[in-house]
Amino acid sequence: MFLDGRMTALSIVNLVYRWPRQQAVCLDIPRFDIAAGEHVFLHGPSGGGKSTLLGLLGGVAVPERGSIELLGSDITRLSGHSRDRFRADHIGFIFQQFNLLPWLSALDNVLLPCTFSARRLTRAGTAREAATRLLTHLDLAADAWHKPAGELSVGQQQRVAAARALIGRPEILIADEPTSALDAPRQQIFIDLLLAEAKAEGAALLFVSHDERLAAHFDRKIALCDINRAGTIEP
């Protein structure tokens, strides 16, 4: 529950996961913790079970054995519906690219989590204000707010995705290669913006990437192969 005197945001104990109808173990993680508000860089090559781990953390898959505690509750013991609710209430996701619904405006994309989670709507205060504040902080010009998300540049889209993950102050942020579609100078700018906002909102951040050069500004850097005893390749 506690790590270095702080409450844990995430705590994995003795997790074992196998793909359906497969013999080989995909993930075997004896122990992995992230403290509340901690920013962790998880390094792993593509196809090393990263997506599977994120699916388990998001509660869209269930491990064969072991527990996954998020903010003190073991989500492996929750029903499918409760895991969906938990994800909506407490986790913000950012993916590689195509994070947005292209037919909604940038602003409406940011507001989406508030329509799925009453908790995040409450925590956002005035949702529209919170959304425009986040977009401003993330350096998205106001004239882009009302454009359909599909018309924005990739860099703009990733910043909208970050704002969406942050709105309603979820305790946990999970970013899966969010910079891989950006060119090198913009990658570091995006990471700095993300880290600054995560810090301001007090969220724990799990940043997953194959690119070690991005790890510089994180509290901690871990390689997936160090925590995962099963060295298998994802199908």
Next chain:
Amino acid sequence: MRAILTLAVKSAWARRLTLGVTLCAIALASALLFAVERVRHDARQSFTQAVSGVDLVVGARSGSVQLMLYAVFRAGSATHNIRWESFEAIATHPAVDWAVPLVLGDSHRGFAVLGTTPDYFRHFRYSDQRALGFAAGQAFADVFETVLGSAVAAELRLEVGDRITLTHGMAEAGPGHDDKPFTVVGILAPTGTPVDRSVHVNLESISAIHLDWVAGAPLPGLAIPAEFVKKFDLQPKEITAFLVGLKNRADVFRLQRHINGYRGEPLMAVMPGVALDELWQTLGMIEQTLLAMSALVVVIGLAGLLATMLASLNERRRELAILRALGASPRELFLLLTAEGLLVTTLGVAFGLGLLAVGTFFFAPLLQAHFGIILQWRLFAPNEWLLLAAILATGLVASLIPGWRAWRMSLADGLTPRN
């Protein structure tokens, strides 16, 4: 739940072009189905209400359906006439209460002219034993007087006192009887039957306008002015058909046999109810086939919806994964797709009904003019509710399939779509 439904509408709007085409197909298909059902229902209504209180319709021997068509519905024409003596012989039969002769063959601007006697207005019944009523004026008493059906008067804007001329045959441009105009003396109240579309005149008038005619054409060099016609014998020698009412309905089969075996000339008597049933048996097959085909068109329209949605589902795989990451459950994604399908179906049917209303407005007069079918202005008959429910139920089934696919997909994909 509400969030998902709002998203369903917005997402559908984003794909409005493809879904719009599908929606149009569903609209046209359901309009067709409702139109066929409505025409079917109203045709039956119009036919069965056309005549009642008449025990036998008598004409030259042909088919009973054909006899009904020309004698009651003013459609088609008789192959043979019957002699006046035959009419008199049967009219004076002890079982007969009344007999009304009918002469057809002339027209006024496309409306059939019926030569008969004033008794027609007394004995003829339609719908549920309802007698004919006058909206204005009274029955004809003299030659060159006419009583118009309500539709004739309304469409040609004729009033009591106006004068009209008749045309020989049913064609509007046929040879005219312009030398002997008729005065409108009465206009009948609307009945919703072929009576509305008939021009009624005295039997003698029909003889009078044909005095100087032979074999369907005016005799050259012989013109008898209207004021002299009464000097001639205007008793018709032939009539087209006649209606018979009995003193006792139990005699109907006996009299029918008597007429069918009449020695003077080949005659045929039919009971209107039986003949109408026979007519419906002939039309029933066509009617059922039409309905089945329209139902099939609706199914094809909904199959188009299914195909469109399944095709779009692959492109939307990422969209589903995004919604999933935001906290949507597989059940909600199932709802998202099903709601979209139902939305398109419902809107399609609604547009179809709108189309039907507009179509009825424009085509009802045509249908009435050419087939004597009166389309009713009404909201929904019980069988149409059933049809509506059936379309929506089929639409729901078609929508459940993409919903089910989305559900399966979201379970397999989790947060990262594989494509």
